[in-house]
Amino acid sequence: MPQETEIYALIDSRLLRRYDLSLARVGRFLEEAKIPIAQYRDKEASDADVARALEELRIYYSGTLIVNDRLGLAGLADGLHLGQEDLAAIDPDSEAAVSKVRRQIGSKLLGLSTHNREEIETANALDLDYIGLGAYRSTATKADAGVSGKALLELARLSRHPVALIGGVRWEDRFEAPIRYKVLGSALMERIANL
Template sequence: MRLYALCDADILRERGSDLLSFAGRAKTLGAEVLQYRNKFADIAIVKADLITLRKVWEGFLIINDHYELASFCDGVHIGQEDLYAIDSDPVRAIKILKMAIGEDKIIGLSTHNAQEITTANSLDINYIGLGAYRATSTKSDAKVLGEKLDELAALSNHPVAAIGGVKLDDRFQHVTYNVIGSGLIPNENAK
């Protein structure tokens, strides 16, 4: 299984860890993608963190939501609400997003059910995030898909990243990446 590391700034702070330690541990585990998520910091801090990560991360670097910072990384991951905030027509929303970030950037979209996957199949994106596989503390309102996740993943025309409570040893038939979050990657340097 391929690994996609989700680096959440708030969880790192709670665990007494930092960006560089997380990126190093993700690299040691063989992660190919690192998504940086910082929901509450000032945009200047998020930008500075992306610049720091870019210096040490050789794989794909994705920013969560902040598509205005896509020039500092390889792409952007957006949620359903973010997609429809751009435009009520998802096809137009992705076209607008591509105009804003550039045609060469990666776009990932969170999905949670068959209907959202069907819509995503018609979009010019690079992958979908699908979940939640298990309950997580970061998304308390997430609907848990459990074993149904792999069945839903089979409906996707795009590579699938399993999200939400995924563990290193989880295996799926139709999933390209296991997304392992900041709270699940053991950090030997955490306090």
Template sequence: MARISPEQMRSLLKVYFITGSTNCLKDPIHVLEQAIHGGITIFQYREKGEGCLDDLEKMEMGRRLHRICKENGIPFIVNDDIELALELDADGVHIGQEDEDAIQVRKQIGDKILGVSVHSLEEAETAKLAGADYLGIGPIFATATKKDARAVQGTAILEGIKDLGMPLVGIGGINADNAVDVMNTGADGVSVITAISHAADIKEAAARLKEKVIGR
């Protein structure tokens, strides 16, 4: 399998949905199915936080979510668990600055997709050299999902990083009301958790976000 091209990656990043059992008000399986019907373009399984699944339960949930993605042609990314990603034969992994070194992760996963969260131009340059396929930039806006989130960056951080020529996705506090601001500042897509997973109508929330990002 060949490495994904930057052009393909930019296309996939448009509506990037991230969730796990702790982020959903309903069954994560149902949430993902509805989000796919609404138009998400890539999915990340992030099983973290108080009360999260572990070991066999985490594996089983990942297997079920991966199956749904596969059936619908949606890339399946695993957050910060290289062993799980390899066990499930996920399409890729996403790591943060506090996780395993990106160079080592690239060696372990081969040509699978590698995403890295960055919070500065220096971190972005390091991730690019390490072989990242895309960068998650943020937090753009305030978020309550990640308890140890860095300081809010605003959209200005995208201005300094987009010149690297890397596929970029905005992270943190993004929803249908501010997604256009993120896209207009140079991102290739937006990543969301609760904007979809906590919505009363998940399919409609995903569709509205997609309209803001792609139909603007």
């Protein structure tokens, strides 16, 4: 029986610009809607700009805040989410890379993007708190993401970690364990913009 999965808000700087949304407006919405977890992602800004954005979000949002790819800024957040390339840049050996990250972030949440069986199986041996898995449907934010649709739901069952399903996920979607989070990016920003 499908369960109500938790919403994992993806606050992407490009989406903020596309929908002309401020961090204050988004943060207030997340707080009022009691969204339990949110990730801030900005692939283009400097560390200083991302740090300022995290600090601004903290003014309005008291939930779990994750920073994307910026290990040096994990101290300003409750956790860190890394992509496969970012993990490999820390160390080509994924276990060694996660050990290095854990030494820096301690018990903060650590998530890793996965896309296929091999990456999930590798992630199963790592000290992670969750995996991101996608793309479920096509999405405007990552045009190059491979879409796996229903096959992704079967892959999710291979994970020993809770799964955050990403890529074209909709508000009304419901999933079974181990999918714990439905990651909403465009759908979330569109809803906020239309309020």
